Amino acid sequence: xxxxxxxxxxxxxxxxxxxxxxxxxxxxxxxxxxxxxxxxxxxxxxxxxxxxxxxxxxxxxxxxxxxxxxxxxxxxxxxxxxxxxxxxxxxxxxxxxxxxxxxxxxxxxxxxxxxxxxxxxxxxxxxxxxxxxxxxxxxxxxxxxxxxxxxxxxxxxxxxxxxxxxxxxxxxxxxxxxxxxxxxxxxxxxxxxxxxxxxxxxxxxxxxxxxxxxxxxxxxxxxxxxxxxxxxxxxxxxxxxxxxxxxxxxxxxxxxxxxxxxxxxxxxxxxxxxxxxxxxxxxxxxxxxxxxxxxxxxxxxxxxxxxxxxxxxxxxxxxxxxxxxxxxxxxxxxxxxxxxxxxxxxxxxxxxxxxxxxxxxxxxxxxxxxxxxxxxxxxxxxxxxxxxxxxxxxxxxxxxxxxxxxxxxxxxxxxxxxxxxxxxxxxxxxxxxxxxxxxxxxxxxxxxxxxxxxxxxxxxxxxxxxxxxxxxxxxxxxxxxxxxxxxxxxxxxxxxxxxxxxxxxxxxxxxxxxxxxxxxxxxxxxxxxx
Ligand SMILES: [Zn+2]
Numbered sequence: 001x002x003x004x005x006x007x008x009x010x011x012x013x014x015x016x017x018x019x020x021x022x023x024x025x026x027x028x029x030x031x032x033x034x035x036x037x038x039x040x041x042x043x044x045x046x047x048x049x050x051x052x053x054x055x056x057x058x059x060x061x062x063x064x065x066x067x068x069x070x071x072x073x074x075x076x077x078x079x080x081x082x083x084x085x086x087x088x089x090x091x092x093x094x095x096x097x098x099x100x101x102x103x104x105x106x107x108x109x110x111x112x113x114x115x116x117x118x119x120x121x122x123x124x125x126x127x128x129x130x131x132x133x134x135x136x137x138x139x140x141x142x143x144x145x146x147x148x149x150x151x152x153x154x155x156x157x158x159x160x161x162x163x164x165x166x167x168x169x170x171x172x173x174x175x176x177x178x179x180x181x182x183x184x185x186x187x188x189x190x191x192x193x194x195x196x197x198x199x200x201x202x203x204x205x206x207x208x209x210x211x212x213x214x215x216x217x218x219x220x221x222x223x224x225x226x227x228x229x230x231x232x233x234x235x236x237x238x239x240x241x242x243x244x245x246x247x248x249x250x251x252x253x254x255x256x257x258x259x260x261x262x263x264x265x266x267x268x269x270x271x272x273x274x275x276x277x278x279x280x281x282x283x284x285x286x287x288x289x290x291x292x293x294x295x296x297x298x299x300x301x302x303x304x305x306x307x308x309x310x311x312x313x314x315x316x317x318x319x320x321x322x323x324x325x326x327x328x329x330x331x332x333x334x335x336x337x338x339x340x341x342x343x344x345x346x347x348x349x350x351x352x353x354x355x356x357x358x359x360x361x362x363x364x365x366x367x368x369x370x371x372x373x374x375x376x377x378x379x380x381x382x383x384x385x386x387x388x389x390x391x392x393x394x395x396x397x398x399x400x401x402x403x404x405x406x407x408x409x410x411x412x413x414x415x416x417x418x419x420x421x422x423x424x425x426x427x428x429x430x431x432x433x434x435x436x437x438x439x440x441x442x443x444x445x446x447x448x449x450x451x452x453x454x455x456x457x458x459x460x461x462x463x464x465x466x467x468x469x470x471x472x473x474x475x476x477x478x479x480x481x482x483x484x485x486x487x488x489x490x491x492x493x494x495x496x497x498x499x500x501x502x503x504x505x506x507x508x509x510x511x512x513x514x515x516x517x518x519x520x521x522x523x524x525x526x527x528x529x530x
Contacts, residue, residue, distance in 0.1 A: 028342065029493025032500060035064065035338035039312075040330035040487055047329060048316025049217060049365045049372075050084065050285040057312050061290040061337060061362045068344035070292030070360055075381050078292055082375045083220040084285040084365070087117045089212060093279020096234070098243065098272040099126075105243070110209040112240045113193075116233035117216050117280045125232045126275040127190055129155045129244070131255075133265035134162045135192070137183035138174050141166065149267055152188035155232060155274050157244060159255065161197035161436060164262040168435030169411065169524045176441050177369065181227040191232025193274070195241050195252075197259065200436040202476050205237045210319035211481070217285060217368040223378030232276055247271040287313070287364040289372045291381055294347055296511065298355035303384035305359040306511045307453075308343060308503065309373065309444050310336025310392045311366030315481060324483035331475075331485050335496065336392035337362050342497070343504045354511035356387065366393070366444055373444035377451050387516040388414060389455035390507060391445035396460050397496035398475060399468045403461025404502070405430040407440040411523040412454035414510065421505045425498070430461040452529035454517040458503075460495070 038044075038060055045053035062078035074080040094115055097104040107113050132145045135158030143166070146156070162171035173179060184192065196208070218229075236244065241252040248270050258265055290312065296302030314329025328334075340360050347358070359382065365371030380386060404422050409415040409431045419429050432439060440446070445455035462468035479485040510517060519526035 025494035025497045028497035028500070029495075032338045032342050032496050033491070033493050035341050036330050036334045037487060039334035039337060040328040042326050042328065046316040046318075046327040047312060047314045049313040049368055050086070050287045051316055053316070054287060054313055054364065058288050058290050061312060061341070064341045065290065065292035065344065065360060068292075068341060069348040070294055070344050072291075073293040073359060073382055074289065074291040078290050080289040080291055080376065080381045081286060082288070082364075082372070084217040084287065084371070085119045085220055086283045086285045087119060087121070087216045087218075088281045089115060089117045090279035090281055093277065095277045097275045099275055100247065100272050104275070110212060112237055112243070114209055114212045114235045115276060115278050116235070117278060118229035118233070119218050120229045120231060121278050121280060122231035123279070124277050125191060126273060127153060127155045129157050129193065129270040129272060129274050130268070131245070131248070131250070131270055132156045132158050132267055134158060134160070135180070135184070136162055136171075136174050138166070138170060141170065145267065146183065146187045146189075150269070153190060155191040155193060156184065156189050157193040157195070157270065159195050159197050159259065159265070161200055161259070163264065167524070168432065169440065172435070172438040172441045173524065175438060176446070178227055181230060184230060185227055189230065191230055191234070193234045193236050193244070195236045195238050198238055198256065199259065200434075201238070202437065203480060204477075205239065207481060208235060210321075211315070214315065214318060217365060217371060219371050219375055220284070221379075222374065232278070234276065244270060244272060287372070289364055289376050290362040291376075292344065292360045293382065294344065294354065294358045294360070296355050296357040297353040301355040302357050304356045304387045304516060305382055305384055306356050306507055307359045307361055307386055307389040307448065308340060308392070308507050309361040309363060309389055310340050311364070311372065311444055312337055312362045313364045313367055313372070315367055321483050326486075327481070327483055328486040330487055330489065331396060331479070331491070332394040332481070333366070333392070335394065335397070339392050339496070339500050339503065342500045343507065346500065346504050347508070352508055354508055356511040357384070358507050358511050359386070363444055370444050370447050373447035377447040377453075386448060386453050388510050389445050389448035389453055390414075390503060390510075391443055391455060391457045392503065393443040393457065395458045395499060396472065396475060397492050397499055398460060398471050398490070399462070399492055399495065401427055401460060401495040401498045403428050403430050403463070404499070405433060405459040405461035407432050407457040407459075408445070408455055410520065411525055412517055412519045414454050414456045414517045417509050417513075417517070418456060418506055421502055421509055424505070425502055427502065428461070433464075449525050450528055454519055458499075460499070
């Protein structure tokens with residue numbers, strides 16, 4: 001038996017309860033963790049896009065890719081550099097008022113609402129506001145929250161999410177920034193006030209407020225067809241949202257009740273005018289993707305690339321929480337980068353000769369809106385077609401790997417591949433349990449999906465009502481995008497190594513298959529195939 005096959009057999013044995021080889025997973029898990037110890041160390045200062053800490057992390061990834069036998073596949077060695085427009089908020093020059101009967105009610109920034117900034121943000125906006133429910137426009141369902149509303153030149157107020165009977169992928173796609181902007185710009189809307197749907201909120205308001213001083217970054221060269229940001233974007237604290245509705249004949253409580261009862265939301269003009277002054281400072285920045293390739297062995301198929309990806313950036317240094325200012329991003333997403341390295345090394349050690357090439361991609365700018373992957377998908381540094389993306393972002397190995405939750409499971413033939421590979425390892429596959437969290441479009445895989453490339457993303461799975469569910473949800477509440485996502489948290493190292501082995505087998509299976517992966521006939525995402 002070749003070592004490559006051994007891994008799989010060992011995996012089933014161990015998961016079936018055989019203790020003899022458990023040691024193996026522990027050692028592999030420690031090796032995986034050692035990369036996180038480097039990448040999430042305080043000295044890397046949270047790996048903010050364009051920062052010194054990020055540069056150190058990129059250097060480490062390039063060195064590890066080299067050691068794992070990958071060929072450099074960036075533009076300059078392993079690196080693919082890109083330019084950014086950087087916009088920072090200057091709150092000393094900002095204000096937000098609600099105007100009612102000629103009287104101004106000043107809002108407290110950070111407490112009541114947060115102003116967004118962008119390359120297209122206006123510095124002074126005063127306009128009427130209209131509540132438009134979920135603010136969604138979905139042509140194929142003839143669903144349009146903007147229809148029949150006078151929204152031209154106005155600000156729309158919306159609750160995130162969508163009707164309960166709308167399918168997860170459709171809801172997710174039309175809530176993506178680009179699709180929303182296309183529909184809103186077409187309707188002549190000049191700004192949005194978004195109220196996070198309490199049903200799907202992942203972080204407390206305090207963390208949203210705390211992140212408002214993070215610089216906003218946009219690609220200088222985003223590729224064609226990317227709609228510009230709206231002149232005004234505001235996030236409103238759901239706990240204070242009632243003040244927007246006062247005098248309109250509706251209350252936010254009533255809207256929440258409709259939402260919780262899965263009833264259609266009303267649409268109506270608000271009686272307040274909104275006046276925003278937005279102070280900004282602008283600059284330019286630069287950062288890099290790190291790209292390595294295990295070249296394929298088949299003379300034809302080697303021109304096709306199976307992408308395995310993770311993001312290298314995190315949030316940098318920010319608002320202190322319990323005295324800690326460094327957002328280390330150990331799970332988000334140093335864990336994915338560590339897996340890239342471990343999978344590449346395992347392939348090298350096994351002597352595997354996949355037919356297609358396998359491309360290892362550690363991207364920048366994910367936390368700024370999936371910018372590094374968007375840039376790579378628009379300007380690939382390799383010439384052949386990208387045939388799949390297997391993205392690892394915060395897959396959360398917090399407990400033993402019994403269930404693997406897969407986003408995009410039923411969208412493409414990749415779902416069949418992951419079922420087969422996980423089945424051999426004794427791991428059960430679960431579909432996305434929380435489709436309202438939009439995870440299929442909330443990480444780098446979406447940059448590929450939008451260009452027609454089938455993709456999957458992963459989370460450790462759990463059964464509702466169990467201790468694992470508690471652990472998973474507590475992680476979001478306490479550590480997600482917080483300084484506590486650091487090296488002191490408990491992680492199941494052996495389970496992470498088992499996950500890496502499944503991803504390795506999955507990449508190999510896709511790289512060796514006779515046919516490239518395809519979207520399922522009924523998949524919503526099939527429309528992006530070029
Ligand atoms: Zn993140």
